[in-house]
Amino acid sequence: MSQVQAELKYSKEHEWVEVLDNERVRVGITQFAQEQLGDIVFIELPEQGATVKVNESMGTVESVKAVSDIYSPVSGEIVEVNGELEEAPEAINGDAYGAGWMVVIKLADAAELDELMTAEQYEAFSKEEE
Amino acid sequence: MSALKQTPVYSLYKEHGAKTIDFGGWDLPVQFSSIQKEHEAVRTKAGLFDVSHMGEIEVKGPDALAFLQKIATNDASKLVEGQAQYSVMCYPDGGTIDDLLIYKLGDEHYLLVVNAANIEKDYDWMQKHAEGNMVLRNISEETAQLAVQGPLAETVLQKLTDTNLSEIRFFHFKQNVILSGISALVSRTGYTGEDGFEIYMQAQDAPALWNSILEAGGEDVLPCGLGARDTLRFEARLPLYGQELSRNISPIEAGLGFAVKVDKPVPFIGQDALKEQKENGAPRKLVGIEMMERGIPRTHYAVYVGEEKIGEVTTGTQSPTLKKSVGLALIKREYSEPGTEIEVEIRGKHVKAKVVRTPFYKRS
Numbered sequence: 001m002s003q004v005q006a007e008l009k010y011s012k013e014h015e016w017v018e019v020l021d022n023e024r025v026r027v028g029i030t031q032f033a034q035e036q037l038g039d040i041v042f043i044e045l046p047e048q049g050a051t052v053k054v055n056e057s058m059g060t061v062e063s064v065k066a067v068s069d070i071y072s073p074v075s076g077e078i079v080e081v082n083g084e085l086e087e088a089p090e091a092i093n094g095d096a097y098g099a100g101w102m103v104v105i106k107l108a109d110a111a112e113l114d115e116l117m118t119a120e121q122y123e124a125f126s127k128e129e130e
Numbered sequence: 131m132s133a134l135k136q137t138p139v140y141s142l143y144k145e146h147g148a149k150t151i152d153f154g155g156w157d158l159p160v161q162f163s164s165i166q167k168e169h170e171a172v173r174t175k176a177g178l179f180d181v182s183h184m185g186e187i188e189v190k191g192p193d194a195l196a197f198l199q200k201i202a203t204n205d206a207s208k209l210v211e212g213q214a215q216y217s218v219m220c221y222p223d224g225g226t227i228d229d230l231l232i233y234k235l236g237d238e239h240y241l242l243v244v245n246a247a248n249i250e251k252d253y254d255w256m257q258k259h260a261e262g263n264m265v266l267r268n269i270s271e272e273t274a275q276l277a278v279q280g281p282l283a284e285t286v287l288q289k290l291t292d293t294n295l296s297e298i299r300f301f302h303f304k305q306n307v308i309l310s311g312i313s314a315l316v317s318r319t320g321y322t323g324e325d326g327f328e329i330y331m332q333a334q335d336a337p338a339l340w341n342s343i344l345e346a347g348g349e350d351v352l353p354c355g356l357g358a359r360d361t362l363r364f365e366a367r368l369p370l371y372g373q374e375l376s377r378n379i380s381p382i383e384a385g386l387g388f389a390v391k392v393d394k395p396v397p398f399i400g401q402d403a404l405k406e407q408k409e410n411g412a413p414r415k416l417v418g419i420e421m422m423e424r425g426i427p428r429t430h431y432a433v434y435v436g437e438e439k440i441g442e443v444t445t446g447t448q449s450p451t452l453k454k455s456v457g458l459a460l461i462k463r464e465y466s467e468p469g470t471e472i473e474v475e476i477r478g479k480h481v482k483a484k485v486v487r488t489p490f491y492k493r494s
Contacts, residue, residue, distance in 0.1 A: 038149075038357070039166045041448040042426050042455070060477065062426050064165040064447055065357050086424075 003031050003123060005097050009113060010122035011073035013055070016097060017116055020104065025113075027073060028101045029061065032126040034093050037063040043089045045070075045102055050078045052105060054112050059102070061092070070102065074112045080104035137182035138274050138336045146353045154247035156183045159355035168358035169450040172322050173491075176280035177354035178343050181328075182336055185249035185270040187242040193262030194238050200398050201259050202232065203381060203390040209234040214301045214319055216389050219252065220400030224380035224407060228252050228371055229389075231319065233303060241315075241330075243275075245371045259399070274336035278343060279326030279362075281493075282350045287316075287327055289346040295327070310342040321359060323366025323491055364445050365491035367418070367458065373429055373444045374416060374458060382407040383460065385416045414441060415466040418488035419457045425474065425481040427457035432475040433483075440465050443474060451491050458488070 004010070009017040014033035018026040034040065042062040052058040052072040059070040082101050085091060092100035107113075117125060134157035143150060148159035159180070161168060171177045189197060198206040204217035211234050219227040228248040233241040244252045253268050260266055278287050288295050290310040298304055303317035314331040331339060344351060360370065367385075369375050374384045381390050382404055392405040419427060427446030432439055446457025457474075465472060468487050473480040 038161060039164050042424075044424075062448075064361060064450065065160065067426075067428060 003126070004119040006119045008097070008119060009073075009116035010119065010125075011055075011071065011116055012125065013069075013071035013073070014126070015071060015073045017073050017113070018101075019113065022110070023107050024079065024104055025074060025107060026101050026104050028096060029070065029092060030122070030126070031096045032129075033068075034096045034100070037061065037066060037068060039064050040089045040092045043085050043092070043102075045081050045085065046078045048078055048081050052076060052078060054115075061089070072105070073116060074105055075108040076105040077108070078103050079106045135183070137180055138333045139180040139182060139276075139340050142337055142340055143180075148353075148355065151356075153183070153356060156246060158183060159353075161355040161357045162353040165355070165357035165361060166450045168352055168354040169361050171352035172280045172324055172354060172358065172362055173451060174281065176278055176282040176286050176326070176347060176351040177322075177358065178340065178347070178351050179277040179279065179354050179359055180274075180336070180340065181277050181359075182274040182333065183246040184275050185244040185246055185252065185268070186273040186275075186330065187244060187249075187253060187256065188267040188269050189240045189242060189256075189264060190238060190267070191262075191264030192238055193264040194240055196262065196396070197256075197260060197264055198232060198240060199394065199396045201256060202230070203398060203400065203404065204232070205391040205394050206232055206234075206240075211236055212302055212304065214303055214317055216301075218375075218381040218386060218389055219255065220380065220404065221377070222400055222403065224382070224400045224403035225377045226371070226375040226379060226381055226384075227255055227377075229369060229375055229381070229386075233315070233317065235305065243330075248371060272333050274331055274333045276329045276331075276336060276339060276343065277320060277322075277326065278329070278351070279320045279322040279324050279354075280351075281325060282347075283324070283326040286343065286347040286351050290342055298327075309339060310346075312339050312342075314339070321368055322362035323368065323489065324362070324493055360445075361447055361450055364447065364458070365449055365451055365489065367489035370445065374460075379414075379460060380404060380407060380412060383412045383414045383416060411463055413463055414460050415463045416444065416458055416460050417466045417468075418486045418490060419443070419446075419459050419472065419474070419483045420486045421455040421457075421474070422471075422482040422484055424455075425476045425479075426455045427459070427474045427476070427483065433459050433461050434473045434475060434480055435465055435471075440472065449490055456486070456490055457483075461485075
């Protein structure tokens with residue numbers, strides 16, 4: 001799978017953001033992030049209705065070896081959670097930008113999207129982190 | 131920051147896709163393909179590990195045995211030439227300096243294999259306690275170690291030598307075995323809970339042997355990193371220094387009483403403290419735990435019964451073999467009975483678990 005997808009936005013904490021409409025975004029972790037983590041065996045996501053804040057932890061993803069926070073790339077309310085990941089978190093390894101999606105967030109402040117990186121910017125950013 | 135140390139095999143990691151990490155000052159592969167795949171390869175076929183970072187110390191001379199009897203908890207006088215023994219070095223209070231393998235190379239001649247992070251500490255301690263007619267030599271730099279582990283380990287390695295490897299029994303070894311032209315000490319030992327070999331050789335020979343083993347193994351052998359080494363040893367309940375053993379954890383607490391011969395006829399460092407623990411029971415005990423609710427126990431997570439903190443997790447992960455979330459925990463002895471319900475504090479929440487028997491994996 002390619003490292004980035006052109007139509008998505010990216011955070012410095014390696015989350016991707018897909019703008020669904022004026023007020024909702026879908027969020028997951030990037031291909032780079034899942035490669036760094038290795039085999040993902042556990043995930044803890046916020047509950048539907050929960051409020052999340054930009055750059056604050058909204059959940060946890062664990063590989064065989066390590067525990068990592070999932071940082072919310074925007075502020076808002078969780079309106080949808082990918083419940084299938086609880087039983088099959090390896091979907092994040094297999095399809096980070098597709099079946100590995102984590103939550104849909106209703107934006108509190110659409111201006112926060114402007115702080116995120118483009119695919120091109122993120123690609124350069126993650127290369128430096130390597 | 132000083133540069134990370136590299137093993138002689140380092141330059142070959144990349145072509146197998148290694149992801150390396152800083153492990154106690156060494157730049158070592160945590161994984162090549164995937165921890166789970168490597169783990170499974172060792173349980174079902176074979177895996178190849180570069181463990182050249184481990185330390186090797188040679189002890190030679192008429193007083194070598196007396197020295198080992200004094201610094202190590204197991205009874206080295208029981209060793210015959212060609213045999214290896216698991217042992218522990220302790221402080222006078224029973225806390226652990228390191229765990230090690232002792233190889234009897236010949237009369238008055240032994241090889242000690244110690245943990246990489248402890249080489250200097252161990253060597254200093256040994257020099258301090260050396261007496262009589264004996265010589266200590268730290269040969270870690272010039273010695274490399276590769277491990278081939280798994281049910282097909284013997285089949286793979288046998289392709290490289292005329293020496294009949296099936297004659298080497300568990301915890302025994304042969305010296306000067308020629309493996310595809312390289313002279314090595316081949317020992318039937320390991321850190322994975324599987325059958326397999328640990329191979330010691332001159333550092334400069336390790337890259338060639340690494341390649342020969344992979345070539346001979348073909349589909350049957352996978353290069354493996356420290357990640358799989360850790361999950362494999364954990365399932366087999368083999369201790370890791372710094373987690374199950376430490377300055378503050380005795381081998382008795384860690385359940386290694388088999389390697390502590392408290393009635394050894396000659397006194398050894400830590401004997402009184404360890405004898406007391408073995409006879410009266412140590413206040414803490416290392417147990418297996420299995421999560422009953424969602425969550426993975428990790429090193430240093432606190433363990434509770436109700437409001438009382440009873441200890442902490444030493445190692446935990448989702449077991450690749452069992453697909454269960456399990457751990458080892460050092461807890462107050464009164465809660466160590468299998469079936470006892472406990473709680474692990476995971477990110478501020480108490481998550482239900484229970485004490486279970488170990489090892490999590492035993493080869494059939």
